[in-house]
Amino acid sequence: TSSLSSIRPSTATTLQVDRSSISSSRSLSFTINRTRAKANQRGAGGRRTIFLLASLLVFILFWQNLGAARIMDPPKAEFTTNAEDQAEAAKLKARLSENKESIYQFRPLTPVMIADGAWKYVLIRAQEPESSGSHYFVTSKRGAKYHRNAAEPFVQHLEEHGYKNIEVTGGGRIMLDDKAKKISIFGYSYGFGACDHEISKGVVQADERYADYEITTSKEGY
DSSP: OOOOOOOOOOOOOOOOHHHHHHHHHHHHHHHHHHHHHHHHHTTTTHHHHHHHHHHHHHHHHHHHHHHHHHOOSSSOOOOOOOOHHHHHHHHHHHHHHHHHHHOSSOOOOOOOOOOOOEEEEEEEEEOOOSSSSSEEEEEEEEEEEEEHHHHHHHHHHHHHOOEEEEEEEEEEEEEEEETEEEEEEEOOOTTTTTTTTTHHHHHHHHHHGGSSSEEEEEEEOO
């Protein structure tokens, strides 16, 4: 059902400059200064040497800073859906549409189970046995190749905890960065379709573990 390619969500961009570029530039600048002093005694030939060294300095600084710049965007990923995945996702949706009631005793389940990093996620809707109101659940799974791989384990948890009328409303991707306290929700699922990321954002924000996290959503990306 999907693993972050194509267009990526808008995120803050942080450039980290490699200290080695500064050291290299100082060393080369010192060499140029020494060469300039000698060039004053050697005439045109010395001036050409200074020009070549200055050009080399610009070239080195450009490539070192380019390599040191790190764009803090979600990592790229390849499209992973195929006919088999589509069929399995359809089977899961069909089974859930038929099995409306649960045979298990009800036990509340935490509505957010997401893994650190950028992974596929699904938004699931379910009801408690004695309630007509729906609850939403957001779950991602580390290493999930398809969105159904993220959905199936959590659907099983919901069934075993006594929830009924379980439905996978759609999917996308969640990038969780615990160190930066940032969460990005974006993309869609081929097998389950796109979901309302604003609902997912509300579910995650309501979890006290992520109350002070910066959470962004985007319809872009895969």
